[in-house]
Amino acid sequence: METITQTNRTILFTEMNPERLNLLTLIGDVRGKSSLDDDKVKEINDELLVGSFEEFMEKFSPVVYSWCDATTGNIQYSLKKPETIPPNCITEIPLNESNDLLNMLVTLLGARDAQGVANVDFQFSNILDMISPKKIMDDIRQVRREIQYTYGKYMELDEEDPKRLDLGDKLNYQFEQASRNYNNVLAMLPLAIEDIKTRLLLESGESGKGQPDFKAGLLSMGEDGELKILEMKQEESTQLAVVDDKVNLSLMQTFQEDYDALNDTPSDYVRDLVVRTFCPLGSTMESSVNQEMEVRNYNSYLEFYKKSKDDFVKAVKPLIEKILGVKTFFDQYKVKEKGMQPKLLITNISLDMLVKASNLPRMLTYLNTTNDKNEFDHTIWFGIVPDVELNQSGGGTLQRIRFAGNQKEEKQGTNSMESLATLMNAIEPYRITTFFSFCTGEETTFSYIATEGIELYKDKCTSLMKKSYSEFVVPCIPNVTVIPKDKSGLVLDKRMILDSEGNAALSSEKEDVMKMWLEGIYVGAAYEAAGMVAAWQCPEYLKQRFRNTSMEYPGVRFDIEADDNALLATTSMTKEISGYTNAIKNSINRTGFGFVFSSDNAQYKGQEIKSITVYKARNLLSNGNEFEPIYKTLVVTYIERMLRFYSGDFKQDKISKFFSSNPSSQKSKWDANRQFVNSILQDGDELDCQIDEKNGMCDVLVTFANNTRNLKVQLTRKAGNE
Secondary structure (H helix, E strand, O other): OOOOOOOOOEEEOOOOOOOOOOHHHHHOOOOOOOOOOHHHHHHHHHHHEEOOHHHHHHHHOOEEEEEEEOOOOEEEEEOOOOOOOOHHHOEEEEOOOOOHHHHHHHHHHHHHHHHOOOOOOOOHHHHHHHHOHHHHHHHHHHHHHHHHHHHHHHHHOOOOOHHHHHHHHHHHHHHHHHHOOOOOHHHHHHHHHHHHHHHHHOOOOOOOOOOOOOOOEEEEEOOOOOEEEEEOOHHHHHHHHHHHOHHHHHHHHHHHHHHHHHOOOOOHHHHHHHHHHHOHHHOOOOOOOOHHHHHHHHHHHHHHHHHHHHHHHHHHHHHHHHHHHHHHHHHOOOOOOOOOOOOEEEOOOOHHHHOOOOOHHHHHHHHHHHHOOOOOOOOOOEEEEEEEOOOOOOOOOOOOOOOOOOOOOOOOOOEOHHHHHHHHHHHHHHOOEEEEEEOOOHHHOHHHHHHHOOHHHHHHOHHHOOOOOHHHEEEEEOOEEEEOHHHOEEEEEEOEEEOOOOOEEEOOOHHHEEEEEOOOEEEOHHHHHHHHHHHOOOHHHHHHHOOOOOOOOOOOOOOOOOOOHHHHOOOOOEOOOOOOOHHHHHHHHHHOOOEEEEOOOEEEOOEEEOEOEEEEEEEEEEOOOOEEEHHHHHHHHHHHHHHHHHOOOOEHHHHHHHOOOOOOOHHHHHHHOOOOOOOOOOOOEEEEEEEEOOOOEEEEEEEEOOEEEEEEEEOEOOOOOO
């Protein structure tokens, strides 16, 4: 650990925010260069390297762009900033903790982890309801309480009181959060929907049918002690508010001024809506409401909100899944005391663009700098390629569409198998174990594998087998299901009608229930697999789970498939199904294909395992009978880098010393420490070398239980003066 301090830095080949810098831009022109200087590497790390999900969100600030199309009357969304639309017509929607959709999905992951129940038993509707107008309004009410509380404390203090200034800073932040929606009409729609509903149905929670017109009143007692409710006139109501709620009326005026200051073309309706939303106590009840107009507005808002939300989800889902993928990567590293913390370098450019013949030299120059030197702080060990095309053929062409069915849409932004092959062929010399997963959808889930098996994925990987880079390619299956397609529906609300007496009421008709579907949310298995392997490289991670862990070695030799290792080093994701059939398991075990996750029922020492576990961890190198466990490639890579360091770039005399029987040699030290779960050499392993002086080559022989891997290195000849 003193020589190679980290063995888990990971590079993610995908685009997150096209408005931010990417790896190619930062590297720049490399003509005449074989590597980059230290300042350039530092700049790349400052811009693209993240050590946590929070740092990722801060550095990349994922965003969606929206604008109105006056021709169609719709709101359009895009992950790329449109260049032909005036900037003042574009609204940026940040995908952060304040975004209702992302917040809902992160909450859902936490809820599933806490409950530990399978998809069939989990109540997805309870969490999905978080993006309904009613729940959004609940969030606003909490913000409102905090603002009113802070503002009340602020107004109580003298103007120059230091504590008042501290509260002023807090208020500035709270108003900034609230004001982000002033110019976003779509964000105001849930407020308008709930506002109309509240005013028409008087927060009764009833349908409103048959209710008489509302009149504000006061509870009092008559001279004989009889309880009476006296009608309050509008003037009295206003006077009462002025007397009892000066602070709230002041806050109401502050919101009005804030809205006007932030809008070049303010709307009286939106201004009043903002005030009613954040200062309801300062707003007097309207004595008369045009119910027909309000009901029409309500239904119009609800329908527009549903259509816009549908379009928003379709546009943003690929990015949301990548964001959740990054979160999943970091979530695998669960330790009490952080040690070798995984770090993720995000290229922030599409794989197709990166592997173009004109761009690859830049990437390779960067890898020359990080992976081809005897300095290992910046070495890239792992890679992630998500969303590789699956291209599953359909069930034939229909002459006539008789019933509504699924519309096959080509998923945007997927990576081709050709691009993946080009990448692996180019980066093979740098020994980067690269995890890839197929496009998210129903065909890559636990449920699909449980019924159909893994042959589809194995066939798709044929073009990557029997290549010199095959040992560095790791297909990962199945993808994680955050929300199943058939459980992704949520009720936004019901349409409103006027009954026979002219009163507003929520419709009880089935067709008037406004429902939307998210069509399933998934996370690529490559994020989870890379996160797991990066996590178990850390000795602290292993020590927390295995007593026989050495703090001197990383986890390159840790075999997740051995003993009960998979039951102790589990993923952060909850089991999804009841497991695979024996027939499916047998087909997986026959050749050990891929990095396969399991959702089977399991126990360890009487305790139920509720998390997804690793079933197989194999790359695409095959001996004809089965595929190779990934730890073998990692051990060979680790030994090659240690040898290069201690031999001064493969000097013959120092190589001989490295492999000598002297107790102080590196081989002897590894040989004497075989008892740990992360020992570099374990029972049945052997390490030797054969030097071919004539041809200036050294064959490093690493044997794992009678299976020998041969690593060839070019000897460095002695100079005449040595």
